[in-house]
Amino acid sequence: MSIAENIQMLRKKNSLSQEELSVILKVSRQAVGKWENGTAYPDLERLIQLSDYFKISLDRLVKETENCDLHVKNKENPDKSQFIQFLLRAKKATYAGHGEETKASRIASHDLEYKEGELYYYDTYIGGEFFGGEEAIWIKNEPYWCMNYYGRVIGDHFNGDFLKDALSNVSYDSPYRGPALYQNGEYTYHCKTEGSFEFYQGYEEILYDGKKMYECIFNGGIVR
Template identity: 55%
Template sequence: MNLSSKIQVLRKKNGFSQEELAEKLGVSRQAVGKWECNQTLPDIDNLIRLSAIFNITIDRLVKDDDQCNKLIEEKGRHDIDILIDFLIKAKKETYAGGKGEVDSSRPHSNDLQFEEGAYLYYDTYLGGECFVGEEAVWVNNKPIWALNYSGRVIGDNFSGDFLKEALSMVPKEMPYRGPGFFQKGLYSYHCKVDGEFSWFQGFEEIYYNDLKIYECYIHGGKIK
């Protein structure tokens, strides 16, 4: 594994976008992109900064040998891909799947939970036709990611079953609510999200016969 690959792997394992890493280093996003594409290499000052940010020695960062590569691959087992896979499974095993209900954590709250290994997913919300809630993930009892949402039913013919079906189709490339578009009969679901998994905002809508009957706004990201 060369230096460019290591930078990309370590960036993702630490949950940084290229923009976030660039900001921490005081360089442009394009500079980080060129490092990861092996078009250019960081100078010694930036290597020192990368070493500190990733909590890894410069020796391990620049050496291309099996032992160093193994240490990098083992570092941060709870990387972004593992987290997203767990999150998608948790979503399907709770609200979208009609499962996972637990005792209320607050007066009149609706709480759902899914746990697997070191990972814990918790979804809690207040209300019904107008609602506010939060989804969050913990690893070894440490909160690492959360999504806040607020929505309401604004028209007739709303179907909770249709919403659950749409949410059960959450894609890995956009693991927030449901897919960008899903249609069944007279119902259509739309979801748009700006940003990356570490920091995002967006909304979802449901239309019935081309009339909007539901809307929900979301935002969230990683927790440090």
């Protein structure tokens, strides 16, 4: 197999689109497309990134053979689809679903957890009207994904139950906070994200009768 075929096979076996791989490598989607159709070749820096991300040697990545027997990622990790589905269930069972808090991990922190077999989710935050925290996932006690967030209430009429309702409508296509738009009466929730599941950032806000009274920024991705 050629390097073009190797890159394409590795990308597809890891359930990545060309756009998602381009974000991870900080190149254009067109560049990834050219690598895969053989009209361009990754430079050394990008080859090293590909080798590190897919956890194979450079030699096996660039080797042209009928059967290079490429291994992809850690076999103990669930595929992205399985992981996202778990993340959605975890979110809906904890803060967004009015789940009970567990023992505080830090002074005056609020902590929530959710488990399914070898998958473990933890959410911890501090503060009240001004707050900051982190969500994370472990697979067999190995950290896999995290998200940091900071938010604040900046106006009257904030309703925590409305925020939780919005967050409980988190979608598979954007499994970070809430949906792009959620409304109930005078309340409106907006959420915008950039990037991919592996590396992203976003912003959410709540308006009451058209006036912003809450905002939160967040970012995160895969950790190894």
